[in-house]
Each structure stands twice: as C-alpha cells, then as structure tokens.
Amino acid sequence: MEAHAAAEQHHGPPPANVSSRIDARVLGMLLFIGSEIMLFGSFFTAYFFVRVVNHDSWPAKGTHLPVFVAGINTAILVTSSFTMHWALTSIKRGNRAGMRAGLALTFFMGLTFLLTQIAEYSRIGFAPNDSAFATIFFSLTGLHGMHVFIGLLLLLAATIRAFRGHYTPEHHHGVEIPGIYWHFVDVMWIVVYVTVYVL
Amino acid sequence: MTAIAAEHGVHMTPAPPGPRGIRRLLAPGYVRCLWTIPLMFGFGAGIAALVRWLEAWHPVWNGTVITTISLATIPLGFLGGIGGFDYWLGYAIGRPTQPEDHSGHGARSWKDYFRVNTDHKVIGIQYVATTFVFFIIGGLMAMLVRAELAKPGGQFVDSQTYNSLFSIHAALMIFLFIIPVFAGLGNYVIPLMIGAPDMAFPRLNALSYWLLPIAGVMFASSVLVPGGGFATGWTGYAPLASHQPLGQVFFNMGVQWAGASSIMTALNFLVTIITMRAPGMTFWRMPLLVWANFTTSLLVVIATPFIAGSQFFAMFDRVMHTHFFDPIGGGYALGYQHIFWFYSHPAVYIMMLPGFGIVSEVISTFARKPVFGYRLMAFSLVAILILGFSVWAHHMFVAGMAPWLRVPMMVTTLLIAIPTGIKVFSWLATLWEGRIKFTTPMLFALGFVSMFLIGGLSGIYLGSVPIDIHASDTYFIVAHIHYVLFGGSLFTIFAGLYYWFPKMTGRMYNERLGKIHFWMTLVFFNATFFPMHYLGLQGMPRRVYDYAPRFAGINMFISICSFILGASALLFLYNMITSWVRGPLAVGNPWRANSLEWQVSSPPPIFNFDAIPTVVAGPYEYGVPGARHAIMADEAKTADSVHAEAEEVRH
Numbered sequence: 013m014e015a016h017a018a019a020e021q022h023h024g025p026p027p028a029n030v031s032s033r034i035d036a037r038v039l040g041m042l043l044f045i046g047s048e049i050m051l052f053g054s055f056f057t058a059y060f061f062v063r064v065v066n067h068d069s070w071p072a073k074g075t076h077l078p079v080f081v082a083g084i085n086t087a088i089l090v091t092s093s094f095t096m097h098w099a100l101t102s103i104k105r106g107n108r109a110g111m112r113a114g115l116a117l118t119f120f121m122g123l124t125f126l127l128t129q130i131a132e133y134s135r136i137g138f139a140p141n142d143s144a145f146a147t148i149f150f151s152l153t154g155l156h157g158m159h160v161f162i163g164l165l166l167l168l169a170a171t172i173r174a175f176r177g178h179y180t181p182e183h184h185h186g187v188e189i190p191g192i193y194w195h196f197v198d199v200m201w202i203v204v205y206v207t208v209y210v211l
Numbered sequence: 212m213t214a215i216a217a218e219h220g221v222h223m224t225p226a227p228p229g230p231r232g233i234r235r236l237l238a239p240g241y242v243r244c245l246w247t248i249p250l251m252f253g254f255g256a257g258i259a260a261l262v263r264w265l266e267a268w269h270p271v272w273n274g275t276v277i278t279t280i281s282l283a284t285i286p287l288g289f290l291g292g293i294g295g296f297d298y299w300l301g302y303a304i305g306r307p308t309q310p311e312d313h314s315g316h317g318a319r320s321w322k323d324y325f326r327v328n329t330d331h332k333v334i335g336i337q338y339v340a341t342t343f344v345f346f347i348i349g350g351l352m353a354m355l356v357r358a359e360l361a362k363p364g365g366q367f368v369d370s371q372t373y374n375s376l377f378s379i380h381a382a383l384m385i386f387l388f389i390i391p392v393f394a395g396l397g398n399y400v401i402p403l404m405i406g407a408p409d410m411a412f413p414r415l416n417a418l419s420y421w422l423l424p425i426a427g428v429m430f431a432s433s434v435l436v437p438g439g440g441f442a443t444g445w446t447g448y449a450p451l452a453s454h455q456p457l458g459q460v461f462f463n464m465g466v467q468w469a470g471a472s473s474i475m476t477a478l479n480f481l482v483t484i485i486t487m488r489a490p491g492m493t494f495w496r497m498p499l500l501v502w503a504n505f506t507t508s509l510l511v512v513i514a515t516p517f518i519a520g521s522q523f524f525a526m527f528d529r530v531m532h533t534h535f536f537d538p539i540g541g542g543y544a545l546g547y548q549h550i551f552w553f554y555s556h557p558a559v560y561i562m563m564l565p566g567f568g569i570v571s572e573v574i575s576t577f578a579r580k581p582v583f584g585y586r587l588m589a590f591s592l593v594a595i596l597i598l599g600f601s602v603w604a605h606h607m608f609v610a611g612m613a614p615w616l617r618v619p620m621m622v623t624t625l626l627i628a629i630p631t632g633i634k635v636f637s638w639l640a641t642l643w644e645g646r647i648k649f650t651t652p653m654l655f656a657l658g659f660v661s662m663f664l665i666g667g668l669s670g671i672y673l674g675s676v677p678i679d680i681h682a683s684d685t686y687f688i689v690a691h692i693h694y695v696l697f698g699g700s701l702f703t704i705f706a707g708l709y710y711w712f713p714k715m716t717g718r719m720y721n722e723r724l725g726k727i728h729f730w731m732t733l734v735f736f737n738a739t740f741f742p743m744h745y746l747g748l749q750g751m752p753r754r755v756y757d758y759a760p761r762f763a764g765i766n767m768f769i770s771i772c773s774f775i776l777g778a779s780a781l782l783f784l785y786n787m788i789t790s791w792v793r794g795p796l797a798v799g800n801p802w803r804a805n806s807l808e809w810q811v812s813s814p815p816p817i818f819n820f821d822a823i824p825t826v827v828a829g830p831y832e833y834g835v836p837g838a839r840h841a842i843m844a845d846e847a848k849t850a851d852s853v854h855a856e857a858e859e860v861r862h
C-alpha cells in the first residue's frame with residue numbers, strides 16, 4: 013500500500029517490530045491461497061469419488077463437453093496472467109502507462125473468460141441435477157468461476173486506483189497482491205481444465 | 212470499563228459526537244442496517260428469480276432457494292451496515308490508503324463493545340462475551356435434553372424436536388463456543404505475549420468477530436423455521452441431511468459463516484506471530500500458548516475448507532437436487548463422511564491445542580517451575596498437527612467404507628497417543644517438586660489433566676476397531692466426547708478465563724467462589740458423564756429420545772447431576788459479572804508470571820506497550836536465579852532517568 017497516510021499521526025501505538033522478511037500482506041495472501049487450495053481440494057475429492065471410486069461415465073452418456081471453446085478460454089486466462097505480470101514489472105520500473113494498460117487488459121480478459129463460461133453454461137445441454145457428472149462439472153467450474161469473479165473485483169479495485177494515480181515503484185502492494193491471487197486463479201483453472209475437460 | 216479506565220489513569224479522548232438525523236442512515240451503525248439488509252436481500256432474491264425466469268424453472272419465486280440465498284445476502288447487508296466493509300469499499304474506489312489509525316481503539320463505554328472496533332483487546336472481550344452467550348443457550352438445550360431423558364418414554368418433546376435440541380446444542384458448543392472462545396482469548400493475549408501493539412490486520416480482525424454472531428443466530432433461529440430446526444446431529448450426514456426440513460440449510464450456512472470467521476482469525480494469528488514478534492522473541496522463546504495458537508491456526512487454515520465443501524455439497528443436494536452423495540444419480544454416499552471428517556477430526560485438535568497452551572502457562576506459573584521439555588512440548592504440538600490429518604476414517608469403522616482402510620487408520624489414531632502422552636507427562640514433570648499454589652486457574656488446569664486423561668484413554672478404546680464396532684453410536688461415545696470437550700476443552704477455558712481475568716478486566720475475581728465453582732464442576736461433571744460409559748457398554752444408543760426401562764435409574768441420576776452441573780455454570784457467571792463490576796482492583800502481575808502480558812498494567816494500556824520490549828530469554832524461567840524473560844522499554848528508560856537524576860544531584 014502507498015504511504016498516503018496522514019503525516020501527523022496522533023498519539024498512536026509504538027511501531028511493531030518487524031520479525032520477518034516477508035511482508036505481512038503478501039504472507040496473508042499466500043496463507044489465504046493455501047486455504048483456497050484446500051477448498052478446491054474438497055471439490056476435487058468429490059470429483060475423485062464420482063469419477064474414480066464410482067466409475068461414472070465421464071462425460072455422462074449423451075453429453076459432451078465443449079473442449080475446444082474451453083481451450084480458447086484457457087488461452088485467454090493464461091495470457092491474462094502475463095499481462096498481470098507486465099503490469100507489476102511496469103510499475104516496479106516506474107512505467108505507469110504500462111501498469112494501467114496491463115491491469116485493464118487483465119481485467120477485460122478475465123471478464124471475457126467469465127462471460128464465455130456463462131454462455132457455455134447456457135448452451136451445454138445438461139443441468140446440475142441431471143447426473144453426478146453434471147453436478148461435479150458445474151461445481152468445479154462454478155467454484156472456479158466464483159474465484160474469477162472475486163479476482164475480478166480485486167483487479168477492478170487495483171485498476172481504478174491505478175487510473176486515479178496511486179502506486180509508485182516503491183509502493184505497489186495493491187498491484188502485487190491481487191496479482192498473486194490472479195496467478196493462483198489461473199493455475200487452478202489449468203488444473204480444472206485438464207481434469208474436467210481433457211482427461 | 213469506564214470506571215476502571217479512569218481509576219487506572221488510562222488517557223482516553225471523549226468519543227466524538229455521533230451523527231444526527233438523516234446522516235445516521237449513512238454512518239456505520241445499526242441504523243444503516245435498516246436499508247442495507249433489505250437492499251442485499253432484494254438483490255439476492257432478485258438474482259435468484261431472474262435466473263429461474265431465464266431458465267423457465269417454476270415457480271420463479273422459490274421459497275427454499277430464496278431462503279438459502281438470503282442466508283448469505285442478509286448477513287452481508289448487516290456487515291455492510293455496521294461498517295465492516297467501509298474501508299475496503301473506499302479503497303476500491305480509489306481513496307487514499309490509511310494504515311489503521313487506531314482512533315477507535317479502546318472501549319470508552321459498554322456501548323463500544325457493540326460496535327465495530329479494531330482493538331484486539333476489545334475484540335477479544337467481544338469474542339469471549341459472545342461465545343458465553345451461546346454457551347448458555349447451548350447449555351440450556353443440554354438441560355432440556357437431560358430433562359427429556361430423565362425417564363423412559365416421551366416427556367416434553369417429540370422425537371424431531373429432541374433431535375434438533377441435541378443437534379443445535381452440539382453445533383453451538385463446537386462452532387460458537389469452544390472454537391471461537393479460544394480465538395477470543397488468543398486475540399486478547401497473543402499480541403501482548405509476543406510484544407506487538409495489535410494484530411497484523413486489525414480491520415480483518417473486527418470483521419472476523421462480526422461473522423460469529425451471524426452464525427450463532429443462524430443455528431439458534433433454525434428452530435423457528437417451518438418444520439423445525441436441523442435434526443441430523445452436528446455431523447449433518449448426507450444423504451439424511453438432504454431429506455430434512457428447511458432448518459437444515461440454516462446449519463449448512465451457519466457453518467460457512469463460523470468457518471469463514473475462524474479462517475480469517477487464523478490467518479491473522481499466523482501473520483501476527485510470524486511478522487510482529489518483539490526483538491529477541493525467537494520461535495524458541497515464544498510462550499507455549501503462542502505455539503499452540505500457531506499450530507491451531509495452521510490446522511484451521513488447512514482443514515476448515517473441507518467442512519465448507521461438505522456443507523456446500525449437502526446443501527446443493529438438498530436445495531438444487533444435485534447428486535454429490537445421492538447414489539441414485541451416481542453420487543457417492545460415503546463421500547460426505549470422508550470430506551466431513553477430514554475437517555472434523557482435526558477440529559478436535561482445533562478445540563484442544565489452545566487449551567494445551569493455556570494449561571502449560573497456568574501449570575508453569577503456579578508450580579513456579581520451568582515447563583519440563585519446552586521444545587518437546589512445541590514439537591508434540593506440531594506432531595499432533597501432522598498426524599491429525601491421517602486419522603479421519605476412525606469415525607467410519609462401521610460406515611461400510613473399504614475394509615482395508617480400517618487398520619491403517621487405527622494405527623495412526625493410536626500413534627497420536629504418543630505426542631499427547633508427551634504433553635501429559637511433561638505437565639506432570641513440571642508439577643514435580645514444584646511449589647504449587649492451588650488457585651482457581653491451577654485447579655482447573657489440574658482437573659483438566661486428569662479428566663482429559665480419562666477422555667484420552669476412552670479414545671484409545673474407541674480407536675481400536677473391535678471395541679469401536681461394539682461401542683459405536685452408544686452412550687460410550689457421548690461419555691468420551693464430553694470427557695474430551697468438557698473435561699478437556701471447557702476446563703482449560705475456565706482455567707484461562709480465571710487466569711487472565713485480572714488482565715482483561717483490571718479486577719480480581721472472587722477466589723472462594725472460583726474454588727466452589729471448580730469443585731462443583733469437577734464432581735458433577737464426573738457424576739453426569741462417567742455413568743454414560745457404563746450405559747453405552749450396556750447398549751443404550753445415543754441420539755434417541757426414548758430408551759429401555761432398565762436404564763431408567765441411571766438416567767434419572769445423570770439428569771439430576773447434570774442440572775447441578777448446569778447450576779455451577781451460573782455460579783461462574785455470577786462471579787465473573789460481579790467481579791468485573793466491583794471486584795478489587797488487580798495489580799499488573801498478580802500471579803508473578805514471566806510472560807509479557809503480565810509486565811504491563813491491568814488492563815493493559817490502549818496500545819499495549821509504550822515502546823516494544825526486548826526479549827532476552829524463554830518465558831518460563833521460574834526459580835532460575837537472575838533469569839528474566841524480557842526487558843521492558845520503560846524499564847530501560849527509568850534506569851536512564853534515575854542515572855541522569857543522580858548525575859544532576861552530583862553537579
């Protein structure tokens with residue numbers, strides 16, 4: 013976060029000792045991602061039970077998954093990770109225009125991904141309560157979609173702030189932390205795509 | 212509190228005048244909830260109706276769906292109304308960042324405990340007070356359960372109501388009392404213990420507290436829903452849960468709120484402990500309570516998402532008719548139990564490890580001896596943390612799971628007895644030749660060691676497959692769980708509350724009442740729960756409101772004892788409340804303890820320390836000549852100024 017704080021601090025607390033080299037906010041985000049991985053883990057456990065333990069047919073008979081469209085969507089999301097990285101390296105070098113462009117691009121690519129997924133849902137031809145396969149398909153992709161949505165909210169905040177003149181080469185946690193989350197969402201999608209669509 | 216603050220000379224600026232008139236609708240507070248809650252409710256219901264209309268599902272306005280969504284949106288409206296999100300919303304639209312300016316720190320009057328506050332000490336007290344409210348509600352439900360069971364046959368309630376009584380009792384005691392009360396105590400004590408002015412994320416800390424009453428109200432209010440409260444037991448097994456009245460959804464969603472609260476607090480603890488320790492406070496100099504909260508928080512962060520998942524799945528199966536656990540649609544019925552217990556076994560350590568930490572503090576202080584095998588104590592916490600993830604299926608020996616899983620799970624379960632045994636022996640060795648002072652916290656700590664031992668031993672019985680097959684779903688289980696969670700966790704909670712009461716309130720509790728409370732609790736706890744071992748082995752099933760007439764005598768005895776046990780809790784509350792209002796003032800360090808929280812005034816200054824102290828050795832150097840844990844900053848200053856004065860006199 014930037015040091016826009018009021019300079020005249022009223023009678024406040026003593027500054028805390030810094031007992032670790034890692035920044036508290038980055039550490040907090042990393043631990044949160046650990047928790048998120050476990051949440052995905054519980055959904056993948058359900059996947060495992062249906063697909064491996066129960067041997068349900070995958071996809072269910074008479075349905076098929078739009079592997080190709082989802083593949084293009086995957087490419088969009090992976091690209092957005094690179095633009096996110098570009099935004100962060102830009103502000104580290106003091107290139108504000110690069111940061112703004114990178115954040116805005118990332119946001120719109122994420123939005124495209126989410127809208128494509130919603131369109132995919134409406135045309136897929138089966139509903140969550142049709143079979144255990146459908147249940148797992150919608151829950152895994154839906155859980156991931158929720159994460160894209162949260163990531164988009166974080167990105168939106170970072171983008172608005174970037175366009176309102178925040179962030180400097182010294183203070184860019186507001187870009188870095190949503191970025192870490194966005195990379196996580198991206199990597200998680202690759203896992204979901206491979207296990208649900210490809211395998 | 213105001214009076215205490217004044218008496219202790221704590222400087223507090225008067226509260227700025229609150230907003231008046233129409234502005235109160237915009238300022239954070241309960242008034243703003245009047246429109247934020249309906250707004251969020253309408254938003255959620257509208258989206259649900261829109262999707263159903265687009266998909267041509269009928270009816271468009273579906274009561275179950277709207278209720279389910281409202282259990283997420285109404286709390287969000289409430290949190291927004293009281294101001295839980297104000298800063299972040301401002302941040303998102305580009306306002307300058309402000310490191311939490313601590314202007315809201317401290318409580319000026321009792322009203323401040325009902326507002327969003329970022330002070331870890333206020334939050335700690337909010338936590339403890341809230342959890343005790345739910346402790347009383349859950350306790351009253353237990354009294355009703357015992358009243359019903361006093362005689363064979365139906366007495367007051369029908370079977371469904373009976374089932375929901377013990378279900379809500381368990382859900383409140385686990386998710387609204389034991390887990391969060393430790394978070395509350397930790398919130399108050401841990402920043403002080405490690406020499407930090409506050410938690411790492413004060414605003415997140417405030418938010419995580421406010422999620423808690425939401426969960427509690429959800430559990431308790433499920434009885435008002437048509438069809439009655441959730442009645443599946445706190446385990447909420449699917450597919451049973453999928454065919455229950457609407458109250459079941461209140462359980463599913465309540466768990467999500469309580470779980471989110473616990474994950475957020477755990478993240479906060481971990482970051483605080485890692486990044487904010489005082490100079491010299493290495494990991495091997497941390498008090499064991501800090502170690503315990505550190506390992507507990509890791510457990511919470513890793514395991515809690517699994518119960519979140521299990522409740523989502525069960526809820527979707529019920530509300531959306533999905534097929535996670537429904538075999539007809541291709542689901543896997545046992546899956547729920549695997550996912551649920553993958554959290555809920557580690558959860559028993561979430562409910563136990565902080566208690567281990569408290570007991571280590573109390574025993575060492577009142578035995579006036581260093582903790583025996585300090586490093587081994589910390590290592591055994593970590594060992595329990597790791598082993599705890601490999602034993603979940605010992606709850607499923609009779610569930611029809613793969614038979615080959617039984618023996619490995621039995622072996623890992625029995626292995627946990629090793630680190631636990633290390634801890635028990637270490638406490639005993641700490642007591643050995645100590646100069647023991649039998650204060651109330653010490654009595655509860657010693658009571659804990661003995662009661663937890665009994666609970667641990669019956670746990671070893673239940674961990675072995677053949678005995679478990681015999682004792683499953685009988686009162687033996689009820690006895691075991693209460694020896695672990697009441698004789699274990701609750702005793703440590705009492706120990707911790709009596710121990711830190713002077714620090715938290717600035718006043719001493721009544722020692723005589725405390726001792727009476729202890730002996731009443733110990734005697735009637737055993738009288739209530741020990742006979743249940745016998746009942747269980749004789750074949751009395753649990754979770755049934757009627758039973759064979761041959762168990763009538765013992766059940767009547769148990770019920771009477773349980774009412775006296777309930778009354779003993781009133782004695783505790785009376786002691787706490789009257790002592791808080793007009794107990795004798797407490798000095799900074801009434802127990803002559805070494806850890807940092809005792810080196811400041813009682814209650815501590817608003818910002819804990821004027822300057823951060825320097826830690827020079829471990830926290831338990833009792834009886835070691837010349838040893839000390841930390842040098843307080845003002846000590847160094849006073850020494851300097853004394854020196855300067857002496858200089859002046861000389862000139």
Ligand SMILES: [Cu+2]
Nearest residue numbers: 556603605606
């Ligand atoms: Cu267990």
